[in-house]
Amino acid sequence: MMNLSKSSSSSQIANSSCRNRVAERSRGIPRHCRCGERVVLRTSCTVKNPGRLFYCSPLSAEGDKYHLFSWTDERIVEEVEDMMMF
């Protein structure tokens, strides 16, 4: 949240730009699961996170660690952080 001010952001860009390019989009909104299926948006109905949106693989089952599972709000924060670096 500190890099909202434009005057002090130039040094931070140098530090974060290399981190931003690692791996195929491990940050931000996911498009595909590692199994190749397109990620779908679902709503959580657990007691812990009622009504919370998440991305998952259409093939994922409860407790399945292989397929993608990602909280939408956390991914959106990363997506916005990455956009603010440009």
Ligand SMILES: [Zn+2]
């Ligand atoms: Zn999958």
